Amino acid sequence: MQVEVTFEGDKISSVRMLQQPNHPQTTAAVPKLIQETLQAQSADIDAVSGATITSDGYVTSLQAALDAKG
Amino acid sequence: MRRVEQVMGFPVSLRIDDESASEQTADPVFAWLREVDARFSPFRADSEVSRLDRGELTPHELSPDLTEVLGLCEEYRVATGGAFDVRLPGRGLDPCAMVKGWSVQRAANLLSGRGTSRFCLNAGGDVVAAGGPWRVGVRHPERADRLCTVLEITDGAVATSARYERGDHILDGRTGRPATGLLSITVVAPSLTAADATATAAFAMGAEGVEWAASREGCEVFAVDAERRVLRTAGLPVAG
Numbered sequence: 001m002q003v004e005v006t007f008e009g010d011k012i013s014s015v016r017m018l019q020q021p022n023h024p025q026t027t028a029a030v031p032k033l034i035q036e037t038l039q040a041q042s043a044d045i046d047a048v049s050g051a052t053i054t055s056d057g058y059v060t061s062l063q064a065a066l067d068a069k070g
Numbered sequence: 071m072r073r074v075e076q077v078m079g080f081p082v083s084l085r086i087d088d089e090s091a092s093e094q095t096a097d098p099v100f101a102w103l104r105e106v107d108a109r110f111s112p113f114r115a116d117s118e119v120s121r122l123d124r125g126e127l128t129p130h131e132l133s134p135d136l137t138e139v140l141g142l143c144e145e146y147r148v149a150t151g152g153a154f155d156v157r158l159p160g161r162g163l164d165p166c167a168m169v170k171g172w173s174v175q176r177a178a179n180l181l182s183g184r185g186t187s188r189f190c191l192n193a194g195g196d197v198v199a200a201g202g203p204w205r206v207g208v209r210h211p212e213r214a215d216r217l218c219t220v221l222e223i224t225d226g227a228v229a230t231s232a233r234y235e236r237g238d239h240i241l242d243g244r245t246g247r248p249a250t251g252l253l254s255i256t257v258v259a260p261s262l263t264a265a266d267a268t269a270t271a272a273f274a275m276g277a278e279g280v281e282w283a284a285s286r287e288g289c290e291v292f293a294v295d296a297e298r299r300v301l302r303t304a305g306l307p308v309a310g
Binding site: 031032033034035036037038039040041042043044045046047048049050051052053054055057058060061062063064066067070 | 072074076079080081083085170190192194195196197199204205206207208209210211213214215216217218219220221228229230231232233234235236254256280281284285291294298299300301302303304305309
């Protein structure tokens with residue numbers, strides 16, 4: 001088990017479990033995450049993934065533009 | 071061929087590139103999704119979900135499909151320590167977050183099972199693709215006309231959870247309050263059932279959900295936290 005321990009002075013203020021290998025909720029080791037800066041780009045694509053869109057949102061969406069292109 | 075229809079409250083776009091595909095090829099997909107809406111919508115008083123919620127059905131009277139969906143909901147509730155919960159206190163049973171990914175994956179299976187091999191099905195922002203490579207853009211969380219990354223998917227699914235379309239609609243079941251720790255999270259998985267449930271559950275968990283999603287088998291993650299930092303897994307299939 002991996003834990004993250006936070007100290008305040010020499011006292012432990014919190015302990016957080018990061019990984020519990022034999023627990024059913026953990027199906028694989030936690031991979032190391034890569035940190036990047038947020039980019040805004042446009043590109044040639046086939047589909048757009050995003051938060052569940054409303055019909056109003058769809059009208060002006062990139063996916064609607066793709067669908068209209070045919 | 072391409073077709074777009076509004077089903078279950080969102081637009082569903084289907085593109086099939088098989089040369090033999092006709093309008094009829096797409097029919098079972100939309101028929102199934104309309105059936106799912108009738109059976110599982112909590113907004114329809116006569117749906118199986120509404121009848122269960124009113125106590126008119128007992129658990130052993132449920133259809134195998136709803137039993138399967140509720141079983142998946144319970145699996146994710148336990149796996150997230152209660153952050154993902156379709157039975158929040160003071161609210162009706164609402165399994166929509168699970169029904170969407172599960173039913174759209176089943177729709178894709180209908181196409182594959184009938185011999186369709188090259189298609190891209192986008193259900194309101196959740197994508198199942200087969201016979202790629204397909205280039206799937208991830209919407210920028212703050213700019214509707216921009217992407218924040220582009221993924222290359224051959225056979226698999228991409229789902230995104232965020233607040234920019236429907237506001238604070240995802241609640242952290244542990245607190246009952248809107249989840250605000252992330253701007254958006256995108257999960258790539260072999261099936262949309264896993265991708266959508268993992269993305270929604272991780273969003274409900276907040277910042278800690280990123281690491282949790284990354285630990286789920288078969289899942290690759292691209293997340294933007296509240297400070298606009300991007301966190302992603304090394305195996306994310308970013309398009310070249």
